[in-house]
Amino acid sequence: MTEPWRAALPPASATVACAAGPHRLRWKEGVLSAPAHPDSEAELVLTALGGDETECLRLVRLWSQHADDLNVFTIGPRTPTDRLKLVRDERATVIQLTAPLAPRRLAKGHRVVVTAGIGPPSVAHVVARHNALRRSGFDPVGEHRVELLALLALGPAFQLRLTATVASAWADRKIPPSTEPRLAQALAGRLAPVAAGWLGIDPDQVQVSRHDGPGWGDLERTESGLRATLPLSWLASVWAAGLSVVDGRLAVGVTEVNGPRATVLAVRRPGDRPEPLTVVRRASKWTVTP
Amino acid sequence: MTRNGAVIQDAETYLRSLAEAQLRQAAGRRGSDAWRELQSVQLAAGALSDVGAIDTATADEIAVDLEVALAARGRIRNDSFERLITPQWRRYQVKPAPAGPFRTVSVETQVVTDIDGEPATITPFALVAAPDRTVLTVEVNRITTHNRVGWAMTSPGWYDVLSQVIITDSNGGKRGGKFWGGGSHDHVGGRVELNSPLPAGLEGLTWVELDFGAGAEPLRVDLSRAPVQPMVATRERHEATPAERYIDAATEELLITLVRNRKIGTSLAANTELDRVIEAFTATGVIEPGSLALSRLATVARRFKLRLPDELAGLADTELPEEWLSAIAAMPPNGRGEDSWDSRRFRQQLSGALPAAIVFPELGGARWTVAGMRRAGNWLRMNVLGWGVPVGARHLMHYGLDTLPEPFTWWARDDTGQWYFTSVDNGGLGEDGAEFDLELTPELSLDATSLDLILSGLSGRLTATIPLDGGPS
Numbered sequence: 001m002t003e004p005w006r007a008a009l010p011p012a013s014a015t016v017a018c019a020a021g022p023h024r025l026r027w028k029e030g031v032l033s034a035p036a037h038p039d040s041e042a043e044l045v046l047t048a049l050g051g052d053e054t055e056c057l058r059l060v061r062l063w064s065q066h067a068d069d070l071n072v073f074t075i076g077p078r079t080p081t082d083r084l085k086l087v088r089d090e091r092a093t094v095i096q097l098t099a100p101l102a103p104r105r106l107a108k109g110h111r112v113v114v115t116a117g118i119g120p121p122s123v124a125h126v127v128a129r130h131n132a133l134r135r136s137g138f139d140p141v142g143e144h145r146v147e148l149l150a151l152l153a154l155g156p157a158f159q160l161r162l163t164a165t166v167a168s169a170w171a172d173r174k175i176p177p178s179t180e181p182r183l184a185q186a187l188a189g190r191l192a193p194v195a196a197g198w199l200g201i202d203p204d205q206v207q208v209s210r211h212d213g214p215g216w217g218d219l220e221r222t223e224s225g226l227r228a229t230l231p232l233s234w235l236a237s238v239w240a241a242g243l244s245v246v247d248g249r250l251a252v253g254v255t256e257v258n259g260p261r262a263t264v265l266a267v268r269r270p271g272d273r274p275e276p277l278t279v280v281r282r283a284s285k286w287t288v289t290p
Numbered sequence: 291m292t293r294n295g296a297v298i299q300d301a302e303t304y305l306r307s308l309a310e311a312q313l314r315q316a317a318g319r320r321g322s323d324a325w326r327e328l329q330s331v332q333l334a335a336g337a338l339s340d341v342g343a344i345d346t347a348t349a350d351e352i353a354v355d356l357e358v359a360l361a362a363r364g365r366i367r368n369d370s371f372e373r374l375i376t377p378q379w380r381r382y383q384v385k386p387a388p389a390g391p392f393r394t395v396s397v398e399t400q401v402v403t404d405i406d407g408e409p410a411t412i413t414p415f416a417l418v419a420a421p422d423r424t425v426l427t428v429e430v431n432r433i434t435t436h437n438r439v440g441w442a443m444t445s446p447g448w449y450d451v452l453s454q455v456i457i458t459d460s461n462g463g464k465r466g467g468k469f470w471g472g473g474s475h476d477h478v479g480g481r482v483e484l485n486s487p488l489p490a491g492l493e494g495l496t497w498v499e500l501d502f503g504a505g506a507e508p509l510r511v512d513l514s515r516a517p518v519q520p521m522v523a524t525r526e527r528h529e530a531t532p533a534e535r536y537i538d539a540a541t542e543e544l545l546i547t548l549v550r551n552r553k554i555g556t557s558l559a560a561n562t563e564l565d566r567v568i569e570a571f572t573a574t575g576v577i578e579p580g581s582l583a584l585s586r587l588a589t590v591a592r593r594f595k596l597r598l599p600d601e602l603a604g605l606a607d608t609e610l611p612e613e614w615l616s617a618i619a620a621m622p623p624n625g626r627g628e629d630s631w632d633s634r635r636f637r638q639q640l641s642g643a644l645p646a647a648i649v650f651p652e653l654g655g656a657r658w659t660v661a662g663m664r665r666a667g668n669w670l671r672m673n674v675l676g677w678g679v680p681v682g683a684r685h686l687m688h689y690g691l692d693t694l695p696e697p698f699t700w701w702a703r704d705d706t707g708q709w710y711f712t713s714v715d716n717g718g719l720g721e722d723g724a725e726f727d728l729e730l731t732p733e734l735s736l737d738a739t740s741l742d743l744i745l746s747g748l749s750g751r752l753t754a755t756i757p758l759d760g761g762p763s
Binding site: 082193 | 317
């Protein structure tokens with residue numbers, strides 16, 4: 001059975017400038033694919049033998065490589081309307097940033113630039129700096145971030161789906177203590193704005209920790225805010241799907257998704273026992289249905 | 291964990307929460323300039339890292355991730371992407387101080403020459419022979435007054451003359467050098483780094499000769515005198531925690547600003563970035579809320595009528611260290627005032643070189659040297675060079691070096707008992723070490739005939755006595 005988070009997110013697609021022209025990348029039920037490359041395995045073999053890697057397959061590869069990348073939480077969207085101003089610009093030359101270890105494999109003339117939306121881009125400077133540092137043996141971390149930015153530049157729908165993918169990847173893992181602060185930040189950064197709107201509180205007064213074990217967690221009103229314990233799966237199945245607050249109630253889990261209909265567990269107030277609520281998605285908005 | 295009812299967070303959790311709050315704050319404001327929010331996290335990350343509450347890599351990662359997040363949202367200018375590739379403070383990997391002898395020799399002579407048709411003096415202060423490199427501290431001053439526009443800064447001659455120095459040693463070796471430094475239209479100062487080092491500690495040499503060309507006679511520096519050992523070294527264990535030392539050092543910096551400028555009646559935040567650091571230290575429990583260092587800061591702030599952040603408001607006044615009180619008491623009622631460019635230039639021209647050649651023993655893994663001193667009346671400035679100096683994250687958030695590199699503090703006390711704060715000018719800090727000019731506040735007492743320079747690190751304290759009467763150091 002498809003996991004609820006995969007089913008709760010509708011398919012998404014983006015256009016990519018690939019070697020043979022504009023191609024579509026498609027995400028459906030948790031899988032990113034490149035339909036214009038039906039024989040992708042054969043292409044991968046050719047790439048391994050020294051051929052150029054197409055942009056479509058490169059992005060699919062990067063998606064897989066970053067499927068548990070915790071930087072998605074720190075850089076990616078905090079709300080479904082949190083817009084990252086990343087653009088893809090085929091004229092620019094940042095391809096070296098995204099695949100510096102195998103530049104000869106890259107398709108000529110098809111390049112991706114990641115840049116913020118204000119001011120003149122200084123990509124050439126970035127590339128020069130990065131290459132200089134790379135030559136000096138510095139920094140795999142920056143390269144990793146630039147790869148991630150290339151994925152986030154696929155657009156808001158993909159940003160949410162990548163966040164859900166990473167949350168799902170970590171939801172079932174045994175979490176080392178050293179990772180807990182990052183996961184707590186991931187939850188807090190996304191629950192705080194939701195809770196602020198839900199309860200009319202200061203988002204800085206929302207304390208969140210990760211719930212581990214059976215059950216959905218806990219919500220407790222504090223003097224000035226909210227103390228919450230939620231599982232990481234909340235990010236994938238509830239937050240990314242846009243189900244956080246429905247009909248004035250905070251969804252704490254999703255029990256079933258069937259097409260555009262979903263059953264969520266929701267509370268009206270902190271401290272309430274969660275109750276099932278059936279919702280339906282119409283034009284990307286969820287509403288309660290009898 | 292709680293303390294006195296307040297929740298104490300571990301440093302990483304605190305920093306991550308702060309980063310989220312600052313990202314929200316930036317998103318909620320009009321405009322795209324979110325540097326204030328970013329710097330707030332950088333400052334807390336740097337301070338917590340500097341006092342060992344969080345490892346530098348994690349602190350660095352949190353700050354850089356916020357920077358990426360802000361840039362990706364168009365909240366800071368996208369040229370910041372340049373810095374995202376490698377976090378700024380990870381670019382430095384400090385080299386340890388080299389093992390082997392260090393020696394510093396005063397040159398004590400001035401060369402009058404002609405540069406680009408202008409009479410000028412070249413003042414080589416001291417030669418520092420470290421195991422890994424040899425450095426000559428030097429400056430050039432124009433003798434006559436001149437219209438400043440378009441002269442030295444556009445003329446390569448000033449820099450060339452310093453980079454063309456030839457150093458010949460008594461064994462017949464010849465070395466060139468490269469000048470590093472800067473200046474104004476009538477003054478250039480810095481260091482000449484020799485292309486290859488002289489023997490460490492100048493062992494086996496009896497003299498070196500400095501030839502600046504430009505028609506000037508070469509200067510011969512006699513090395514046959516036994517190395518002068520002006521050091522009186524004492525070791526006292528410093529009991530303060532790193533966070534207390536950080537706050538005390540920051541309070542001293544604040545005091546220097548305050549006694550110079552008498553900026554009374556403003557808030558502490560307006561004078562320093564300490565409010566964010568205090569919040570970070572107290573929220574993470576790295577400093578006790580009633581710490582003496584915080585009390586000293588509160589006492590200083592009250593004395594200068596600064597508005598205090600909440601964390602300090604409840605702290606009672608406490609006794610201030612003798613050296614602070616001495617330095618404060620010596621300040622004129624209206625402060626000394628910030629140095630204007632012209633006043634600095636004027637003093638620079640009037641100043642004379644005094645011999646000062648100090649090699650401090652190893653302290654906290656670093657080697658420090660004083661290589662020359664200038665004095666004009668009650669104004670005094672020393673050239674300081676350091677090896678193996680750790681680069682705190684706090685310093686790397688700002689280009690250049692504008693405060694003393696932690697964990698070291700420098701104090702001075704003259705033979706009349708007057709204490710002096712020290713502050714940094716023309717500083718630089720990087721993987722090769724530190725280099726800066728050390729200045730005194732308040733100004734030097736004209737009655738003083740010698741000066742104790744007191745260098746403290748985490749493991750102890752060293753004192754060197756410098757004569758101020760022009761005698762050998």
